Amino acid sequence: MKINSTKFKDLKLIKLKKFNDLRGEVVKIFDKKNKSLKFDCFESYISKSKKGTVRGLHGQTGKFSQAKLIVCIKGEALDIAIDLRKKSKTYGKVFKKIISSKNQLAVYIPKGFVHGYIILKNNTTMINLCSTAYNPKKEFGINIKSINLNIPKMKMYFSDKDKNLIGLKNYIKNQK
Secondary structure (H helix, E strand, O other): OEEEEOOOOOOEEEEOOEEEEOOEEEEOOOOOOOOOOOOOOOEEEEEEEOOOEEEEEEEEOHHHOOOEEEEEEEOEEEEEEEEOOOOOOOOOOEEEEEEEOOOOEEEEEOOOEEEEEEEOOOOEEEEEEEOOOOOHHHEEEEOHHHOOOOOOOOOOEOOHHHHOOEOHHHHHHHHO
C-alpha cells in the first residue's frame, strides 16, 4: 500500500495493493506497522447499498471523535469529508474523492471531520474501520445537500436522520 498526503492535514489517500494468483485476489487494507497512519481500529462495519444511497455526513464529539479508514471493496462511491477542526487551515473545507474496487483507493480520515459517502453504482460494498465506538449521544452531522458536490443527477436515498441534519454554513455559524 502507498499512503499519499492531501491538502488536509493528516487526511490520507491510500493506494491499496492487490495480490493476484490463480485462486483470485487479496487486498491488504490496513497494516498497523505502517506508522504514517496513527490509527487503531476499535470497530468496523460493512455496508452494501444501492445507487443513490447517501450515508452521512456524520461525526462524534469530544473523546468519542472517530478516525476512519474507508474502503470500497465492490462498486463505486463518492467519499466526502469536511474538516471541522477549528484551528486547521482547511476548516470548513470539503474533501471528496471517488473510491472504487477498480481504482483500489482507500481514504483515511483523522478525528475532527464529518464523513459520508454517496453510492454511485448498485450493490456497492464499503468497509468502515473506526477508531472509537459508535455513541449515538455524541453523534452529530452535516446535511450533505448543503455542500456543492457536482454529482450526476440520480435519485438519492436518505435515512430520516440524515434528511434533517444542519447545513454546513449554519453549523459553522453556530460554532463561533
